[in-house]
Amino acid sequence: MTRSARGGQWTAWAFAAPVVLYLVAFYAYPLYRNLDLSLRDYTVRSFVRGDAPFSGSDNYTKVVQDPTFGPALLHTVIFTLGSLAFQFTLGMALAVFFVQHFPLSGMLRALFLVPWLLPLIVSASTWSWMLNSDSGIVNWALGLVGIGPVNWLTSPSWSLTSVIIANIWIGIPFNLVVLYSGLQAISPEIYEAAALDGATGRQRFWRITLPLLRPVSAITLLLGLVYTLKVFDIIWIMTKGGPADSSTTFATWSYRLGFGNLLPSFGPGAAVGNLLIVIALIFGLIYIRRQRS
Amino acid sequence: MKSSTRRWRTTGAALLALALAGVAGACSKSGDHASGGAAKPYAIWDPYPQFDASSAWSALLTKCGTDAGVTVQRTGYDTSDLTNKALLAAQQGNSPDVLIVDNPVISTLADAGVLTATDDNKLDIASMQPNLISAGQSGGKTYGVPIGANTLALYYNKAVLTKAGVDAASIKDWPSLTAALAKVKAAGKKGITFSAIGTEEGSFQFLPWFWGSGAQLTQLDSPQGVSALQLWTDWLKQGYAPNSVINNTQTTSWQEFATGDYAFAENGTWQLANAAKAGFEYGIIPVPGISGGTAPAPTGGEFVSVPVQTDTARYSTSAKIVTCLTSTDNLLATDTTLSYIAPTTAVQDKQIAQNPALKVWVDAVKAAKGRTGDNLGTKYPKISEPLWNAVQAALSGAKSPKDALTAAQGAAAK
Amino acid sequence: MTRPVKTAIGVLLTAIMLFPVYWMINVSFTRDTDMRASPPHLVPWHGTLEGYRAVLDQQLPYLGTSLLVGIGTVLLTVALAAPAGYSLAKLRPPGAGGLNFVLLIAQMIPGIIMAMGFYAIYLKLGVLNSTAGLILADSTIAVPFGVLIFTAFMSGIPDELVQAARIDGASSWRTFRSVVLPMSRNSIVTVSLFAFLWAWSDFVFASTLDGGGAHQPITLGIYHYIGNNNQQWNAIMATAVVASIPATVLLIVAQRYVAAGVTAGAVKD
Numbered sequence: 001m002t003r004s005a006r007g008g009q010w011t012a013w014a015f016a017a018p019v020v021l022y023l024v025a026f027y028a029y030p031l032y033r034n035l036d037l038s039l040r041d042y043t044v045r046s047f048v049r050g051d052a053p054f055s056g057s058d059n060y061t062k063v064v065q066d067p068t069f070g071p072a073l074l075h076t077v078i079f080t081l082g083s084l085a086f087q088f089t090l091g092m093a094l095a096v097f098f099v100q101h102f103p104l105s106g107m108l109r110a111l112f113l114v115p116w117l118l119p120l121i122v123s124a125s126t127w128s129w130m131l132n133s134d135s136g137i138v139n140w141a142l143g144l145v146g147i148g149p150v151n152w153l154t155s156p157s158w159s160l161t162s163v164i165i166a167n168i169w170i171g172i173p174f175n176l177v178v179l180y181s182g183l184q185a186i187s188p189e190i191y192e193a194a195a196l197d198g199a200t201g202r203q204r205f206w207r208i209t210l211p212l213l214r215p216v217s218a219i220t221l222l223l224g225l226v227y228t229l230k231v232f233d234i235i236w237i238m239t240k241g242g243p244a245d246s247s248t249t250f251a252t253w254s255y256r257l258g259f260g261n262l263l264p265s266f267g268p269g270a271a272v273g274n275l276l277i278v279i280a281l282i283f284g285l286i287y288i289r290r291q292r293s
Numbered sequence: 294m295k296s297s298t299r300r301w302r303t304t305g306a307a308l309l310a311l312a313l314a315g316v317a318g319a320c321s322k323s324g325d326h327a328s329g330g331a332a333k334p335y336a337i338w339d340p341y342p343q344f345d346a347s348s349a350w351s352a353l354l355t356k357c358g359t360d361a362g363v364t365v366q367r368t369g370y371d372t373s374d375l376t377n378k379a380l381l382a383a384q385q386g387n388s389p390d391v392l393i394v395d396n397p398v399i400s401t402l403a404d405a406g407v408l409t410a411t412d413d414n415k416l417d418i419a420s421m422q423p424n425l426i427s428a429g430q431s432g433g434k435t436y437g438v439p440i441g442a443n444t445l446a447l448y449y450n451k452a453v454l455t456k457a458g459v460d461a462a463s464i465k466d467w468p469s470l471t472a473a474l475a476k477v478k479a480a481g482k483k484g485i486t487f488s489a490i491g492t493e494e495g496s497f498q499f500l501p502w503f504w505g506s507g508a509q510l511t512q513l514d515s516p517q518g519v520s521a522l523q524l525w526t527d528w529l530k531q532g533y534a535p536n537s538v539i540n541n542t543q544t545t546s547w548q549e550f551a552t553g554d555y556a557f558a559e560n561g562t563w564q565l566a567n568a569a570k571a572g573f574e575y576g577i578i579p580v581p582g583i584s585g586g587t588a589p590a591p592t593g594g595e596f597v598s599v600p601v602q603t604d605t606a607r608y609s610t611s612a613k614i615v616t617c618l619t620s621t622d623n624l625l626a627t628d629t630t631l632s633y634i635a636p637t638t639a640v641q642d643k644q645i646a647q648n649p650a651l652k653v654w655v656d657a658v659k660a661a662k663g664r665t666g667d668n669l670g671t672k673y674p675k676i677s678e679p680l681w682n683a684v685q686a687a688l689s690g691a692k693s694p695k696d697a698l699t700a701a702q703g704a705a706a707k
Numbered sequence: 708m709t710r711p712v713k714t715a716i717g718v719l720l721t722a723i724m725l726f727p728v729y730w731m732i733n734v735s736f737t738r739d740t741d742m743r744a745s746p747p748h749l750v751p752w753h754g755t756l757e758g759y760r761a762v763l764d765q766q767l768p769y770l771g772t773s774l775l776v777g778i779g780t781v782l783l784t785v786a787l788a789a790p791a792g793y794s795l796a797k798l799r800p801p802g803a804g805g806l807n808f809v810l811l812i813a814q815m816i817p818g819i820i821m822a823m824g825f826y827a828i829y830l831k832l833g834v835l836n837s838t839a840g841l842i843l844a845d846s847t848i849a850v851p852f853g854v855l856i857f858t859a860f861m862s863g864i865p866d867e868l869v870q871a872a873r874i875d876g877a878s879s880w881r882t883f884r885s886v887v888l889p890m891s892r893n894s895i896v897t898v899s900l901f902a903f904l905w906a907w908s909d910f911v912f913a914s915t916l917d918g919g920g921a922h923q924p925i926t927l928g929i930y931h932y933i934g935n936n937n938q939q940w941n942a943i944m945a946t947a948v949v950a951s952i953p954a955t956v957l958l959i960v961a962q963r964y965v966a967a968g969v970t971a972g973a974v975k976d
Contacts, residue, residue, distance in 0.1 A: 008798065009800055009801060011798060011879045012794050012798035012799060012800030013794070013800045015790040015791060015793055015794035015798060015879070015883070016790070016791045016794040016795065016800060016806065018786075018787050018790065018791065019787055019788065019790075019791035019806075019850065019854055020791075020806065022787055022850060023809055023810070023813055023851075026821075026825075026843075026847050027809075027812075027813045027816060027821075027847070029824045029827075029828065030816050030820050030821045030823070030824030030825070031812070031816055033820060033823065033824050034816060034817075034820045037820075043404075043405075044380060044401055044402075044404055044405035045404060045405045045406050047380060047384060047405065048380060048383045048384050048405045048406055048407055049384075049406065050384065094720065097713075097716075097717070097720075098717070100713060102710040102711075102713035102714045102717065103710060103711070103714050104714050104717060104718070105713075105714075105717060106959075106962050107959055107962075108717045108718065108720075108721045109962055110955070110958045110959040110961075110962040111721050111725060111955070111959075112721060112724055113900065113904070113958050114725060114728055114951060114955055114958075115724070115725075115727070115728065116904040116908065117904060117907060117908065117950070117951045117954045117955065117958075118728070118731070118908065118947050118951065119908050119910060119925070119926045119929060119947060119950075120908060120910070121910070121926075121929070121943075122731060122929075122943065122944065122947040123727065123731075125940075125943075126727045126728075126730050126731045126734070126944075127727060128540070129730070129734065130727060130730055132537055132540075132743075133535065133536040133537045134535045134536065134537045134549075134743075134745050135537070135549075135742075135743045135744060135745040135746075135747050136747065137730065137747050137749070140746045140747055143746075151536050151689075153539075153540050154536050154537065154539035154540050154688075154689055155689060155690070156689055156690070156691045169724070169727065172724065174901075177897055177900060177901075178856070178897060181860070181893040181894065181896075181897045182860075184893050185860065185863050185893065215859050215862060215863065216859055216860070216863075218859075219855055219856065219859040222811075222855075223814075223852060223855065226811065226814050226815060227814075229815070230814075230815065230817065230818075232817075239540070240490065240491040240492060241491070242491040242539075242682075242685050242689075243491065243539055243685040243686065243688070243689035243691065244682065244685055244686040244689060244691035244692070245682075246689075246691070251817070254817065255817075255819070258819075259377050259819065260492075261493075261674060261677075261678050262376070262397055262398060262401060262493060262673070262674035262677065262678075263401055263671060263674035263675060264376070264377065264380070270820070273817050273820065276815065276817075277812060277815040277816070280811065280812075280815045281808075281811070281812060281815075284807075284808060284811035284812070285808075287811075288804055288807055288808060291807075336919075340935045341934060341935055342930040342931060342933065342934065342935075343931060343932065343933070343934030343935075343937070345765065345931060366919070368918060368919040369930075370914075370918060371914070371930055371933060372935040374914060378915070378918065381823055381826055381915070384827075385826065385827050385830050387830055387835075395935070443936075542938075543936070544936075544937055544938045544940075545742075545743065548739060548742040548743040548940075549743040551739055551740045551742070551743070552740060552741070552742075552743050552744050552745070553740070554745070561936070563936040563937065564937075567739070567937070570739070571740070572740060593936075595935075
């Protein structure tokens with residue numbers, strides 16, 4: 001009994017071993033570097049020489065006291081929750097729609113993934129052009145129905161909304177594909193049985209589909225959260241986090257500090273990056289706790 | 294059970310061995326280490342990814358290498374990425390032998406100890422114009438040599454101005470420019486386009502107006518500086534400049550001008566080739582100062598530098614390559630391709646001889662200022678970012694010009 | 708709702724979703740003079756093929772490298788992630804919670820920090836500017852995701868099936884290979900799709916680790932048209948269009964392999 005149980009554990013770890021080694025080899029060093037960058041006082045000179053003095057939590061204090069901190073935090077929350085809510089709902093609706101078999105459903109589903117084939121510089125630039133105040137197609141279409149031009153990317157009131165819209169567009173394929181795969185795993189016999197019992201489509205969705213999709217939904221939401229927290233390319237290309245910090249999130253702020261100007265401040269940039277990791281960790285813990293229960 | 298675990302372990306070990314063998318193979322293939330300096334090719338990094346291996350620029354680099362007796366390996370990077378790549382490479386001891394970067398970055402790299410000064414690399418800078426070489430100087434030492442310079446001026450669309458009844462020669466100061474814009478708008482066309490994006494490009498485009506008002510970068514919130522920002526803000530409010538300037542790069546601003554609807558575009562020497570293709574007649578006037586005269590415009594253009602290497606014997610060959618690149622004949626060819634103005638009088642004369650229309654630009658470049666000049670050096674980036682933030686805040690209506698610049702001065706002074 | 712109606716709705720939804728892609732194609736045919744035309748041209752009336760000419764002249768090798776890197780990443784990711792997913796889902800090693808946790812953190816590290824770390828490692832190992840190095844780096848984007856997805860999906864495989872195989876005398880590896888893997892077709896295709904797409908559109912790793920390489924992917928090839936002062940937008944968009952065609956074909960083919968009801972009929976009651 002004991003021997004086979006131990007053998008079972010050994011096998012379990014043997015299967016997971018390649019990934020564990022891989023994680024240690026490839027993620028430990030960058031993570032350590034990120035922590036190191038945030039705990040030392042780096043100038044460009046000490047970055048090159050590698051002799052930066054240890055500065056403890058100075059970078060974190062500097063970051064929290066910066067006037068950009070509050071707005072960046074707020075925008076990060078709005079951006080993440082807004083994107084997730086719409087991406088997930090739309091992805092779910094589309095997955096449920098496409099799971100019914102009709103002609104061309106397979107090809108159309110594949111076409112939904114095309115946005116992911118485009119380099120982000122291309123898709124973000126395309127959205128940028130579509131939302132241009134003067135020569136963008138969106139304002140032109142609004143003009144057709146009598147609504148005046150909206151300064152999508154250049155007004156502090158609209159910049160965050162614009163990047164959220166673009167991010168939702170980019171996030172739908174991910175949610176669609178994962179949720180669709182999850183739906184595939186639900187046996188049609190269960191639906192047949194429910195239909196025999198007189199359940200309506202609505203009831204079937206809420207009482208059968210959603211509960212059975214819980215593990216896949218949970219992982220989709222969690223991964224969606226992690227990826228949305230990291231998003232910076234789209235915002236950077238569309239608005240550079242502006243104007244006047246109105247679309248700055250932690251991710252863009254971190255990039256701007258470390259790489260987006262002529263004089264890199266690696267310390268504060270890494271500090272903001274680590275704060276993002278902490279936020280993601282909190283949600284990760286919540287997820288794992290709920291997995292256990 | 295035991296046999297399966299053993300089979301799994303064997304498979305795993307075999308895969309691991311294969312992976313290691315692959316890595317070792319790649320390792321041995323990728324050239325030798327350290328000694329044998331003559332065998333190791335000379336790496337040149339430049340910010341011109343638009344030139345590929347078959348271009349005249351690549352051919353020039355190879356030729357300069359061959360003339361110096363070595364093979365050259367050239368890589369083109371995105372210009373906004375190149376600073377970080379240079380810093381990362383220097384940290385890992387993998388710096389290129391010749392590095393060509395945008396001029397405001399030179400002081401940052403020099404400060405980081407990445408570049409050698411002329412004392413070490415023995416480059417001859419005597420014939421370079423002082424205002425152009427100042428961007429590469431820090432603490433009394435010179436860290437690079439300009440490969441060419443460009444600057445900003447106002448392109449105008451002759452047809453649009455004629456239609457509005459504006460004479461370009463009459464635009465001498467800010468009031469006359471604003472009056473011209475009003476006339477253009479009344480005639481149903483669009484006024485002026487420029488780039489006010491939240492990056493160094495935005496600061497670059499704002500500087501002629503900032504300096505033209507008499508303001509200095511050491512005091513962003515002076516009344517003169519506020520008047521410059523007020524000029525731009527008023528233009529947007531009155532519809533003389535489009536709202537899209539807040540997000541325009543210099544390229545997209547040029548695209549707006551190229552539609553033929555705009556009277557003026559603030560853009561640089563490098564657009565000359567595109568201007569010829571524009572399909573309408575264009576002219577150029579210098580950016581006017583607030584009450585007359587020509588506003589000092591910032592110098593653009595890249596510098597060629599020699600990064601620090603552990604093997605200092607390589608400097609003499611690197612210097613030969615740099616000298617070859619900046620020799621009179623080669624400069625003429627390079628600057629013509631890049632649409633830049635040469636940094637030496639001798640080559641400038643040749644450029645004017647080839648194309649008399651360039652005289653306007655040569656004069657503009659002679660009157661231009663380096664951004665990191667005036668001994669600002671690495672203080673410039675700390676000033677430039679708050680400056681472009683202030684421009685963005687004022688133009689988008691988030692703050693008044695005065696408040697925006699006061700906040701910027703506070704941030705810059707920290 | 709009849710099936711043709713559903714198809715019509717499906718086409719409409721796809722068209723709305725792909726409108727920005729249409730716009731990208733529109734821009735790829737637009738002349739420089741018309742780029743900022745106001746009002747915008749819905750169809751490129753005075754089109755130009757100069758973007759496509761440039762792409763077909765210069766970008767095809769980059770496409771080939773991107774395809775190679777994409778497929779390599781898929782193989783490496785699935786090979787690493789599937790066994791680990793099986794382990795976490797069915798074999799439950801002690802400390803699995805910790806591993807889940809680490810996988811989450813692993814995905815949060817910003818790409819540029821990862822790239823900087825790899826630069827140092829690769830330089831020492833001498834695999835900088837190599838395609839194999841890029842495949843390895845791109846896999847780090849997909850492997851944690853892959854493990855989490857495989858875990859989630861393999862948890863859904865009924866335990867009875869696994870027990871049945873063990874009772875029949877199969878080893879863990881045999882169970883994995885012959886029972887679990889065939890039933891995981893959905894998750895394998897899902898993970899492969901994302902691994903391919905992430906590798907295809909990756910820029911940060913390509914730029915830092917393969918910037919000077921002889922074989923570069925398409926995300927670097929695009930920078931041909933992003934010069935230091937001028938950008939050729941119709942060529943940039945044309946590159947994206949041309950690059951998307953083979954990948955779209957691959958996607959459509961791959962979608963056929965996601966079969967419905969994999970567990971149906973496997974467990975007899």
